[in-house]
């Protein structure tokens with residue numbers, strides 16, 4: 001548990017549920033990634049946590065930004081980012097969003113199909129474009145694979161088409177899936193991108209950039225490989241495939257930058273045996289699937305939990321949120337144990353909740369207020 005957040009909670013006793021994020025820890029993670037991958041430019045994936053104190057801190061550190069919507073582009077601008085440091089990194093963009101971003105000076109856009117490419121050519125003429133490839137999301141705990149990216153063959157045609165449409169065919173991207181535990185996923189994706197670089201070069205088109213996406217994992221209940229492990233694998237693969245002619249490298253971390261810096265402070269609303277002596281106790285919290293913990297879907301992301309009674313005897317529990325919706329269950333199969341004397345009214349902390357929580361809140365489902373947030 002982060003000592004700065006512990007102190008804040010003890011001194012301020014904020015109402016629950018709330019998210020507390022240590023912005024200094026965000027900075028430390030940004031610096032650690034920069035140190036591990038000095039040749040890569042960091043485009044923070046805004047969707048992981050778009051809070052202004054995070055964006056302004058990152059602007060101050062010289063970060064670039066990966067924005068998924070016009071609203072995220074304008075948040076970055078409001079935080080002081082230069083438009084040329086913003087990549088519009090969603091393959092699915094409204095025409096009005098492309099137009100607004102272009103008017104604001106954004107000149108880098110992603111696509112993964114012909115129609116999107118044509119939209120960009122028409123509404124953001126002359127911009128740098130990169131094509132997203134479909135890659136394996138195997139070993140990712142929060143995969144993104146099937147929804148985005150195209151095949152190597154179609155990417156080849158589309159990059160040539162981009163040039164014909166008067167755009168600047170800048171490079172290629174992929175995303176190996178979020179909370180990716182295997183460095184091999186990056187190596188395999190780099191090999192795929194490199195073969196297309198060569199292919200296109202033979203066709204007279206020299207690309208200049210490879211966008212390695214995000215996916216770098218953080219610690220939840222278990223240790224994960226250090227960032228240096230991923231950086232080493234990436235550097236080896238880049239050197240193997242590109243030799244001395246390294247293209248520009250971009251990374252788009254989200255979870256890695258903000259995840260471990262956040263704690264959700266929550267109250268136990270009810271502990272219930274549900275009439276059974278043999279089953280787990282059910283522990284209902286004042287935050288659930290609809291209050292921001294959307295990544296518990298499928299029990300994919302399993303947060304570590306701290307209680308004031310840690311160290312006392314524990315027993316198995318199922319964890320659920322406070323709403324009247326049957327889908328509002330956090331963990332039933334993931335073998336959570338909590339203290340046997342845990343009672344309603346007590347407060348517990350969910351660690352590693354800085355990413356993909358604050359903006360995954362529904363607005364007032366069942367009347368519950370959206371999560372309050374503190375950036376310290």
Ligand SMILES: *Cc1c(COP(=O)(O)O)cnc(C)c1O
Nearest residue numbers: 045178179214215252253254255
């Ligand atoms: C969500 C997303 C990211 C961030 O992924 P993390 O796994 O949080 O690092 C980066 N790039 C794109 C295109 C994304 O959609």
